[in-house]
Amino acid sequence: MPKFPLAAIIDQIVKWLVENFGVVLDAFSESCGEIIKGFEKYLNIVPWWLLILFFAVLAWKAGGWKLTVGTVLGLFFIYNLKLWPAFLSTLVLVLLSALVSIVIGIPLGIIAGRSDRFHWFITPILDFMQTMPSFVYLIPALLLFGIGKVPAVFATVIFAMPPVIRLTDLGIRQVPVDLVEVGTAFGSTPWQLLWKIQLPVALPTLMAGINQTMMLSLSMVVIASMIGAGGLGAGVLEAIGQLKIGMGFEYGVAVVIMAIILDRLSQGIGRSLRTEDRK
Amino acid sequence: MGNKIVVTNLIKIFGAHPQKALTLLQEGKSKSEILKETGLTVGINNISFTVQEGEIFVIMGLSGSGKSTILRCLNRLIEPSAGEILVDGQDIIKLKNKELRKFRQEKTAMVFQQFALLPHRTVLDNTVYGLEVQGVGKKEREEKAYKILEMVGLKGWEKKYPSQLSGGMKQRVGLARALTNDADILLMDEAFSALDPLIREEMQDELLSLQQKMNKTIVFITHDLNEALKLGDRIAFLRDGALVQIGTPEEITNNPADDYVAKFVRGVDRSKILTAGDVMKKPQPLITLRDGPSVALRIMKEHGISSVFVVDRERHLKGIITADMAVEARNAGIQSLADMKLEEGPIVSEDTPLFNTLSIMAESKMPMAVINAEEKLTGIIVRGSILAALAAGSTNSGSAVQGGENNA
Structure with a gap:
């Protein structure tokens, strides 16, 4: 029995894309790359203590004094390890990827939540996106956008988007039937129903999706250092290549600290939105 | 007093391709035969009734009798499969999206069994919902809501959230939300069934006294005969999606149409229904x-x-x-x-x-x-x-x- 030429087909498609849209893609990649670098540059100008203060205020709002102390200590430790520029670079990539995922993911999730057909259509695609080994995305990203931060963001968005779509979808579907009936019975337009009832009631689930997406972004951005994403991931990669156990550990710890802070902050913001609702 | 709502030969079939079941119904097949043959459920089987302006019309039946389905057909939360529903002479089954929304905004307001208050909104913001979607200005709608909230005894609770209220108070908000809308017709879906008996009686009395002031047309769904007898100017008895009897509380208790109604009526305390x-x-x-x-x-x-x-x-x-x-x-x-x-x-x-x-x-x-x-x-x-x-x-x-x- 002949082998099904799956690899050849995919190669052909990517080749076709590169040949036909190469110029456009390169231009896109270059301009986006400039924007990302710009962000990084400005963040580097901001004094480190001011940025820590900013995070401290955010932590205070989101979770109280314990989270504030933890955040300040953690960030200070990263600064102390002299990993600050790498941290900033990773932070920009994570936030940007998460933002793109959310901006695309939430509308898709809303459509999936309100249309059974779209839900049925998108679910297997999401399964595919989430279970495909993340390294695999790096290759087409590399071919389409070259080496650098833009393909990193591209691969990260694909990998990190499913949870926010799924949980927005779930959140909308979980809005109690009688609340939707209230909207309809009082003569709301579909848009009013969405904004005044479905989204506010689904908000906690939606925030859980945003949190998940943020976490997946971080893990993928670290992996994307293999195609030139830079940041903390690059340090880990270098340590692996040169078998520097201590250095690898330092970078690893910085990633962990960053993950915990981002997780607690986004959860805390979600929770504060919820408690304000029901006080 | 004229006819406010006229329902003629209303049928609701649940399931895909209801046309098959409709034909079978016309051939005189029974509900269970149709279920066996087509897998379709006959929710409402050819019901006609009239609701007078200003009356409390109670639809009474056990769960699964189709009473909530009828109510939801009246504002088309559920699409009827066949029949005609005239409200103020207008056939609402023919209404298109925009007209239907206008009809729901202006003619009907609904009160729900589980209150269905929006958890992210305060009592006041829940109450103004109907006016808000109509685009009434903030000041005007809130003024109105304050008045109605005072009327239902919730003065001072305007800024609380639903989770801070007891069941009875929640339903007062539900009632206030419906009244603020200023619709002629109140659709009440087992509105007091989730409340404990004492609060339920209190709410029934409250509804009756509000009705004296406001004179709405109320369609009230219940499975509780005592509630039906107490509130209803007329009562429609429903079984298996079909109408068994319509009449005043006296007519129902004195002349039950069949054994089914009689069985219900037997337990009733007659001293509470009969008058001097x-x-x-x-x-x-x-x-x-x-x-x-x-x-x-x-x-x-x-x-x-x-x-x-x-x-x-x-x-x-x-x-x-x-x-x-x-x-x-x-x-x-x-x-x-x-x-x-x-x-x-x-x-x-x-x-x-x-x-x-x-x-x-x-x-x-x-x-x-x-x-x-x-x-x-x-x-x-x-x-x-x-x-x-x-x-x-x-x-x-x-x-x-x-x-x-x-x-x-």
């Missing part, structure tokens, strides 16, 4: 103020009674004269009853529940006078007539009489 007007006897004999004590004595003797009611020419009740009083007056030489002091017996109005007359009756030796709205004497109640009325119920419902107002 239902059990009173014709006020005979009567004497007027111009008559003298001797006339009174002669009439009492003729009828074998020991007292008689005295009225003026317009039949306004003036009092009672007993045999002893008449003898005394005759001996004192009084010519006209207008010149003497008459005894005052207990007086009730025609719509007083029989239940409330029991204690009055127990304390008084005199027969009870029943007067109408113009304060004219329309009947009298003696102990025997109350006992007879209460006893009649227990024998009546035992052997249900076929008849009454049947599937109007």
Whole structure:
């Protein structure tokens, strides 16, 4: 029995894309790359203590004094390890990827939540996106956008988007039937129903999706250092290549600290939105 | 009072391709046969009824009888499969999206069994919801909501969230939300069923007193017969998606259309449904103020009674004269009853529940006078007539009489 030429087909498609849209893609990649670098540059100008203060205020709002102390200590430790520029670079990539995922993911999730057909259509695609080994995305990203931060963001968005779509979808579907009936019975337009009832009631689930997406972004951005994403991931990669156990550990710890802070902050913001609702 | 809602041959089939079931229904197949043949459920089977303007129309039935489905057809939360629903003469089944929204905004407001308050909104913001989607300005809608909230007894709770309220208060918000909308028709879906009995009674009384002020057309769904009898001007009995009987509470309890209704009605406390007007006897004999004590004595003797009611020419009740009083007056030489002091017996109005007359009756030796709205004497109640009325119920419902107002 002949082998099904799956690899050849995919190669052909990517080749076709590169040949036909190469110029456009390169231009896109270059301009986006400039924007990302710009962000990084400005963040580097901001004094480190001011940025820590900013995070401290955010932590205070989101979770109280314990989270504030933890955040300040953690960030200070990263600064102390002299990993600050790498941290900033990773932070920009994570936030940007998460933002793109959310901006695309939430509308898709809303459509999936309100249309059974779209839900049925998108679910297997999401399964595919989430279970495909993340390294695999790096290759087409590399071919389409070259080496650098833009393909990193591209691969990260694909990998990190499913949870926010799924949980927005779930959140909308979980809005109690009688609340939707209230909207309809009082003569709301579909848009009013969405904004005044479905989204506010689904908000906690939606925030859980945003949190998940943020976490997946971080893990993928670290992996994307293999195609030139830079940041903390690059340090880990270098340590692996040169078998520097201590250095690898330092970078690893910085990633962990960053993950915990981002997780607690986004959860805390979600929770504060919820408690304000029901006080 | 005109017809507010006219429902004609309403049918709802649940499932895909209802046309098959509709044809089978026309061929006279039963609900279970259709389910077997097509897998489709007949939710509502050819129902027609009319709701008058300003009345409380109760749709009564057990769970699965289709009562909530009917209610949701009235504002098309559920699309009817066939039939016609006229509201103020307008066929609402033909309405397109935009017209339908306008209809829902202006004509109907709904109260839900589980309250269905929006958890992220305060009491005030929940109450204004209907006006908000209509685009009424913030100041205007909130002013209105404050007024209605005060009316339902929630003054001072405007800024609280639903999770801070008890069940009864939550439903007050639900009611306020519906009333603020200023719609003519209130659709109430088992609105008080989730409340505990004491609160439920309180809310029922509240609804009745609000209804006196507002005079809405109310379609009220319930599975509780006592609630139906208490609230309903008329009651529609539903079983398996079909209408069994429509009638006033008296008609339903006195003449249940079949065993199904009779079974329900049997457990009912008749003293709470029957009114003084239902059990009173014709006020005979009567004497007027111009008559003298001797006339009174002669009439009492003729009828074998020991007292008689005295009225003026317009039949306004003036009092009672007993045999002893008449003898005394005759001996004192009084010519006209207008010149003497008459005894005052207990007086009730025609719509007083029989239940409330029991204690009055127990304390008084005199027969009870029943007067109408113009304060004219329309009947009298003696102990025997109350006992007879209460006893009649227990024998009546035992052997249900076929008849009454049947599937109007």
